[in-house]
Amino acid sequence: MARPMTQTRIACLTPVLGGWLGLAAMPAVGELQSLDDSMMSSISGQAGVTLELDLQTTVDRLSYFDDGNGIHLENVRIGSATDPNGGAFHKIDLDIEADGSLNLGYLVEDRRIEFEDVTLPGAPGVGMGGLFFDHNLQGTFRLSPGSTLSPDGYTFDSAYTMTGGRIGYRTNGNEVFLDDITMDVQAMGVTMDVVGDQLLFTTPELIGSYEVGAIRYSDNPLNHGSSTDASTGLELPSYGGFKGDFNLSGETYIGGGGRVGQEGIRIDSNTQINSANFIYLDDGNTLGLRDITGHYNLTDLRIDVDKDWNGREALALSVGGLSGAFNIGRIELGNQNKSLGRLNVSFLFQDQVIRGQSYTNALYLMGGGHADAGPQGLRLGAQWSLQLADFSYTEDNNRVIFSGLQSWGQGDVTVNVTRDEVQNGTRFFDGLRVGFEGIKGGYRINGLRVGDENAPLQGGTELLLALGFYPAYDFELDGHLTLGAGGASGEGLTINSDVQIRNGSAALIANPYDEGAGEIAQTGLWVSDLNYDMHIRDMTVDVTDEGLAIIKGEAWSTMDVGNLRVGDKSSGASFGRFVVQKYEKGSSMTILPGGAGDVCAGGMGSDAASCEASGGVWETRGEEGVTVRMKHVLARAVSDTRKNAFTWESNRQLDGSGNPINDSGMKLVLNDIYTSDGGDFDGDGVEDNTYGIQSDIAVDVYQTRVVKKEDGADSRGVVGNRGDERIMDAGAPEGYRYVANPTAADMQNRPLGFAVQAEARFKELSINNIDLVHPIGGAQTAVYGVKMQNFDIKANLTATPIQ
Amino acid sequence: MTGRTLKYARSIPLALGLALAPQFGSAELAKLDDGALSDVSGQGGIYLSGDVSINELGGPIRNGYFGGCEEVGKKCGARVAYRLKEDGGWFVLDDIRGSFAFEGLTLKVREINDGFAGDGQLFNREVVELGLPNVVRYNDVQFKLAGSSTARPTDPGFQQTDIFSIEMQGDVTLEGNLLVFPTGNP
Incomplete structure (x- = not known):
């Protein structure tokens, strides 16, 4: 049916609203939920204006300017997802109720929103790559005057269903995209007010669910947002899919003014994760993060067009602070309903000074990616500062906390979608390539706590070595990790990687860096003056019926420890x-x-x-x-x-x-x-x-079972005889006592390990x-x-x- | 310590200092009691207990030489062969089996800057400390020492002469700490 073209200005209402709602829905997870009919009927107009149009819009360049510095979206297009020359069908029912509320009911079919590249004037000849977003949308939107804070504010009620969605990233003719996206979102009672010089959005409840059928990769420039290869007709390889649901609430402040200059954007927000689930699917086998709860607070996020610490022009995102905590109730692997246990993480990203150098949290987005991968790609000048994090693992109600994780560093991360080839002497592989260039950073863990956060700090972080994780690490990192689509069979991941660490120091045994009286030099057993080359070829990762299977094709490495030191990592005596x-x-x-x-x-x-x-x-x-x-x-x-x-x-x-x-x-x-x-x-x-x-x-x-090895008082003054067992006792001054002949009840309070x-x-x-x-x-x-x-x-x- | 060595020992059932250079040969170390540990910093570490068995039921090879421990005429233990000459015969530790258990092996890095009759203050540096378990219980630990013409018992021309067998049973007392620290030129 030929559909009438209508004014673009009116038709664009839907994408703007849809886009805003889409952004609001992004944190969603879970099982799919249908919209409530009665709720929808209450906000649907019974009379008003109906608009229908086929929208096909192209814009050569769409620019954002901040203090005179611009960032440009090149070749922006809104039109059909399946026909490069066709339009996307839009139908909008619009009416105004007696209380002044504006009601919109909308249907969007076969729409693609895309831009081919993102450029910055200071970086001619290179771009960040293009994005495309395909979807069908059906939903309602009501805008009412007045909010809970003020009669001058507004209240929004929104609900929509997205089907047949695709979101893709494309560089140099190669692309990775989320395919076959289905999403349902409801956001009722969202209010907007002006508070001071900022807009305040309050979301009492944002609930929804989504499912991504597959994450696909293409190295054929003829393909663009298609599940099958244009040349062979075969289905494109897949990393697997995922699904989830969510229930969130929170508030967000948006104001003007960047980190530098007069212009820019400032965002502050806090979000409560009331519930969420996330499930990764690989050929029907699942890796599930279930019963997720938590919260996070974002403070003073500034968005500017600015220069990074090397004077490179970039879209700059800098954060004053990010704190929060989340809990994953069950980590499931395979299809046998078995759980690894529970994970809890708390974190605080904030400025800090490490060994005399200041670190902050900022991300500078630039074009180009890896220099040999072609003109399109993403380069992220990154600086991070994790001031404090604790992560705990609980299984069968026994909990161990790795306490006092700190991390810091800066350097470049590049992102390209690459294909198997050699360009300018650099070997690339099929997949999403994440490159590391000149990253200099580190981390350290203070110690273990057993039972709860208030338990005394203990040693034992070296137990992480069994997982290949050093308790403390300073490094200079270069290399790449390329994630290819397809595992050992069917869906999954294929990893190729070349990583070099230079001038590193890693702890095999680490004492605390803070015993409660401020920072001290962290001592231990160190692999210092470390140069480490690691190479992996065709390593597949699959979720199977019983767990997670990793098969290395070929792997080789050289770990050259210049000095194995005991004591200080730089000056300790060397073996x-x-x-x-x-x-x-x-x-x-x-x-x-x-x-x-x-x-x-x-x-x-x-x-x-x-x-x-x-x-x-x-x-x-x-x-x-x-x-x-x-x-x-x-x-x-x-x-x-x-x-x-x-x-x-x-x-x-x-x-x-x-x-x-x-x-x-x-x-x-x-x-x-x-x-x-x-x-x-x-x-x-x-x-x-x-x-x-x-x-x-x-x-x-x-x-x-832990027994005392000597008669007399121990390091904390608790007295016992050689051979006595340590029994945890919250009523004892030091939290434990020694017992010569423990009872059955005592044995239930043995130390955790x-x-x-x-x-x-x-x-x-x-x-x-x-x-x-x-x-x-x-x-x-x-x-x-x-x-x-x-x-x-x-x-x-x-x-x-x-x- | 480079020239400074702990000299004085006090009641040492077993105190070992493992140094990776010869000058430690004259050193004797005294164990620290739990109370003395309060004088030193960096007291984190781990406490290990457990039991370890080797070829309790046999190893993974099943052939004419190796088999399960219930198979008469076959060896179910592990085998180690090495040779010191390019075309020479092989020294063999054969049919290695048994188990042992221990309780209270500790591992930590700590600073010694006190104690040891004043030597600790002079020593003033960090060491890797292995706190030895008081008792290690051996159960049916056994192996044979042999000479062999080939590395594998399945190689052509294999001939082996068993020289003697060793069997260990019972408790071994290991008290004190094993202190490991570098010395000499790295």
Whole structure:
């Protein structure tokens, strides 16, 4: 049906309102909900004006100016999503009620809003890339005079359903987009008032749900916002989809005036997350963050067109403060309704000074991305300052808090959608490429608290090393992480990455940086003067029926620790230089919800009676927790950089500044370490190497037995005898006491720690040669081969943080 | 410490200082009691307890040489072979099995700047401290020392001579702290 064209000025009402509502709906999550018919009928006009139009609008450039500095949206278009030359159908029913309320009912079909690029005058020839937004919308909007604060304000009631949505980002002909978006949103009783020189929007309740069918990637420039490839007709690869629901409330202040100059925008807001759920879907398998609650407060967000610390023109977003907390009630993995546990995070982003340098929170958006990836891309000059955060993990009601996380840094992050090719000598891969350029930053954790936030600060952050997370880290970071679409099969992720860390210091063991009397130098055991190169090829990540499966295609790294220091990370005494090289092919890791379950610690038996009869202790560690299954396949050396080796160098010569010179001392080298299945069983002429080193590790937060090791008073003055058990007691002055013969009730109050059930096994692990290397005399082989076979090591360990 | 070494020991059932340079050879270290720990800063750390078993039921290889522990005539323990000459024979630790349990192994980094009959003040630096468990219980820990013609027992021409076997059972007392710190030229 040919639809009449109408004045663009009127037709644009709907996108403006739709866009505003869309922005309001963005935090939404959850299961889809239908609009309430009675509610809709109450705000629908019974008489008035009906407008219908096919809208096709193009604008060469749309600019925003701030203190004379402009940012430009290039080639803006509003029209059909499916026909580049067609219009989008709009139907608007408009009427005014007796109380003066303006009622709109609207229907939008097949609409695309897009711009091809975002440019800044100070950066000619490059842009940030383009965005497109496809959708069908149906909804209502009522604008009433008067608000809860003032008769001069306004009240909005809005409800809409979006179907067939797509939101995409496109650079240099490649694009990543959210496909098949469905969203329902209701925002009733939203008020707008003028308070001082700011607009105040108050939202009593914003509820809704959404579902994204797939997140797709295209490397074909002929494709634009289509689920299938224009050349092959095949469905484009997918990262998976997600869905969720939300119930929010809050208020937002919007005023004029930027961080610099006279113009700009200021936003302050606080938001309450009354409830929310988020579910990631990979071929029907789910990773669910359920029962989310929390709040956050954004203070003094300023938006300017400004220059960053390097004098580069950018769209600047700078924040005075961001604080909040959120709780995830259940973290579910797989389809078996099992939970890892509960996560709680509190945070405060605010300006701070670290070692004499000031850090703030700001993001400078610039065009270009990676210099070799083409003219389009996003470059983010970023500075962050996390002054304080605590994150806690609770499973089966046992809680451990990693307390006093601080982080700081600055540098450039680039974002490009790239394809598999080499451009100007730089290797790119299919996917969304996140690049790191000159990032210099760090973080540190103060300690652990067990039970609740008021518990005494304890050590034990080194337990995070088991997750590959250092308790403290200073780094200079370059490299990239490219997220490709499609996993080992079907949906999922494929990751390629090259990352370099320079001049780093990471703690293996870390003492607190603040014991309660202000900041002190953090001491510990440090890998200092660290240069770390890491490379990953074709690593797939999939959510499966039972958990999260990660399969490494090929991975190699060189961790060159200039000095392993004890004490201060810069000046502590050094054990020398250590170089750890890794080269793995076909390694994998699976993360499963649920810990060890029922365990016979220190004995054997499948039930309590048989376990205790064997001398063991029967422990019921609950339903939650985490189990990690790993397989490390150590490949034989193929080059000096792709091999497994360990080098210790000491007695190095010193340069003029007193710093040791690498490769000038004596070295002990364990060269070419590799796994094997023990023979060529498939007859291909090469020894099989598929079994690797297999490890199953189940971790629970659980009560642990801690005994006193000496007679007398301990460091906090609590008296006990050697062999007495520590029992937590809120009524005791120090929160615990020592008990010679704990009762069953006492045993329920043992200190919390980490209970680990582990098994590691391998068929064959070999070291080709062990050499002693003199800087002048060269290498002398001390051991001509080591071969370890048929190992199966099981362990039940408990690790308890102590003061 | 570079020239300054803890010299005086007091009632040390087992006190070890592991230094990665030879000058520590003359040092003797005294254990700190819990009360003395209050004099030092940075007292965080972890307390480890548990039991570890090796090849309790056998290893992952099943062939003519290795098998389950219930299989007569096969070895179910682990095996380590190494050689010191390029074309020489292999030293072998074979059929390694057993389990051990411990309670109260602690790990921390701490500063020593006091105690040790005044030497602590002179020492004045951080160490990695391994607080040894009082008792380590061994249960059926065993292995054989052997000489072999090949690295694998399944290699052609394999011949092995078992020299002697060791079996450990019972408790080993390990008291005190193992202090690890660098010295010498890194």
